[in-house]
Amino acid sequence: MKYLYYNSEDYLCFEKVDLSSTVATYPTPFYIYSAEEIRRNCKDVLSCSGSLDFLPCYALKANYNPSLLKIIKQMNFGTDVVSGGELFFALKSGIPPEKIVFAGVGKSKDEISRAVNEGIYSINIESKSELDQVMTVANKLQKKIVIAIRVNPDIDAKTHPYISTGLHSSKFGVTRDMALQLYRQASQSSYIEPSGIHVHIGSQIETIEPYLATVKFLKALITQLEDEGIPIRYIDLGGGIGIDYQHQLNGNEKPNTYIKKILPGLLKPFKNEKRKVLIELGRSIVGSAGLLITKILYVKETPHKKFIIVDSAMNNLIRPSLYNAYHQILPLNHKENLTEVVDIVGPVCETSDFFAKDRSLPVLNEGDYLAITGAGAYGQALSSNYNLRPMIAEYLVEDNRVQTIFKGESIETIASKYKT
Ligand code: LLP
Numbered sequence: 001m002k003y004l005y006y007n008s009e010d011y012l013c014f015e016k017v018d019l020s021s022t023v024a025t026y027p028t029p030f031y032i033y034s035a036e037e038i039r040r041n042c043k044d045v046l047s048c049s050g051s052l053d054f055l056p057c058y059a060l061k062a063n064y065n066p067s068l069l070k071i072i073k074q075m076n077f078g079t080d081v082v083s084g085g086e087l088f089f090a091l092k093s094g095i096p097p098e099k100i101v102f103a104g105v106g107k108s109k110d111e112i113s114r115a116v117n118e119g120i121y122s123i124n125i126e127s128k129s130e131l132d133q134v135m136t137v138a139n140k141l142q143k144k145i146v147i148a149i150r151v152n153p154d155i156d157a158k159t160h161p162y163i164s165t166g167l168h169s170s171k172f173g174v175t176r177d178m179a180l181q182l183y184r185q186a187s188q189s190s191y192i193e194p195s196g197i198h199v200h201i202g203s204q205i206e207t208i209e210p211y212l213a214t215v216k217f218l219k220a221l222i223t224q225l226e227d228e229g230i231p232i233r234y235i236d237l238g239g240g241i242g243i244d245y246q247h248q249l250n251g252n253e254k255p256n257t258y259i260k261k262i263l264p265g266l267l268k269p270f271k272n273e274k275r276k277v278l279i280e281l282g283r284s285i286v287g288s289a290g291l292l293i294t295k296i297l298y299v300k301e302t303p304h305k306k307f308i309i310v311d312s313a314m315n316n317l318i319r320p321s322l323y324n325a326y327h328q329i330l331p332l333n334h335k336e337n338l339t340e341v342v343d344i345v346g347p348v349c350e351t352s353d354f355f356a357k358d359r360s361l362p363v364l365n366e367g368d369y370l371a372i373t374g375a376g377a378y379g380q381a382l383s384s385n386y387n388l389r390p391m392i393a394e395y396l397v398e399d400n401r402v403q404t405i406f407k408g409e410s411i412e413t414i415a416s417k418y419k420t
């Protein structure tokens with residue numbers, strides 16, 4: 001489906017909305033999302049499951065805006081949460097507790113108590129100490145809780161090292177031997193049901209091979225557990241399916257996520273099993289559905305470089321600074337055929353405050369607007385008030401109308417949180 005394209009007059013359109021009309025109405029910078037693109041991504045996921053007993057969960061960390069959660073909930077997704085805050089937002093958005101899984105290496109006693117009390121689907125255990133803590137809480141509350149042990153398969157997801165989580169050198173999960181010990185320990189408790197297995201090898205994964213190696217590892221471990229009399233009822237395969245950051249402009253209806261490239265093959269090995277399969281996708285659900293719209297403040301030429309200084313910054317979208325991540329950048333009006341090589345930078349006082357380096361783009365002028373694409377995931381969710389820059393507004397395109405879904409902050413709202 002064509003959703004980000006230039007119209008015949010060379011104006012960039014998002015669904016049927018000409019983005020130059022939104023910048024005429026709303027001050028920049030802002031995020032804008034497409035409800036329909038989120039639905040399409042959810043449908044792509046659902047279309048891969050066939051007759052499998054399948055629970056797709058949305059990894060809320062990618063973008064926690066409640067209006068987006070509402071859309072995802074309507075698509076019958078559960079959620080993967082990693083904090084008490086995310087659990088709160090998931091429940092408040094109406095996600096049923098039995099569709100919520102709780103991951104993360106450092107859940108506090110309070111967070112565990114809340115999860116147990118709410119009766120969520122499962123807590124994913126990341127260490128022996130955490131299992132001890134969950135057992136203590138469940139005993140005290142006299143409430144049953146299902147758990148999965150997160151295993152670390154020591155598999156290279158072939159992604160950026162900062163978002164690679166399945167290697168032994170990473171803090172996530174436990175080794176196969178430790179997992180066996182934890183299952184044995186948990187199966188002694190009358191309140192804990194250790195019937196799941198969890199894995200998450202990393203994020204922005206573009207090929208199926210690391211996933212298939214993970215499935216092989218999981219299957220061997222499940223066989224061993226079941227031989228010991230510990231039945232595994234469900235498998236949580238984690239998230240990590242990437243999006244095509246290079247080609248978000250999809251005038252020719254190019255696929256912009258890797259859902260259909262990876263998911264059918266990943267689910268196939270489970271088709272003939274009775275077990276339930278969960279996945280925890282974040283980026284591939286909302287990543288392609290969001291743009292960061294920014295205005296060019298100044299064009300600055302030095303003897304060495306041409307800098308395009310825009311009104312948004314690393315505090316709004318930190319991915320380029322943090323991971324050297326590539327985001328396709330498109331002028332809202334593509335009137336210029338000449339290109340030149342520039343750096344797109346923000347106003348924050350850090351050399352790492354850039355959106356693109358040495359990028360060939362159509363010649364740009366002060367006052368022009370740009371869309372930074374693929375910004376729906378880990379954009380606003382990772383933003384901060386650094387340099388005392390307020391959080392920016394978020395808008396949603398729904399039925400080709402634009403509505404405000406986050407008002408943004410003013411400096412006064414920030415100031416009001418402090419003792420004066
Ligand atoms: N499940 C677990 C346990 C996770 O830790 C994550 C992401 C996901 C699921 C969802 O992964 P996804 O489908 O979105 O790849 N800030 C980074 C990404 C960090 C991902 C952290 N964990 C970025 O901007 O690339």
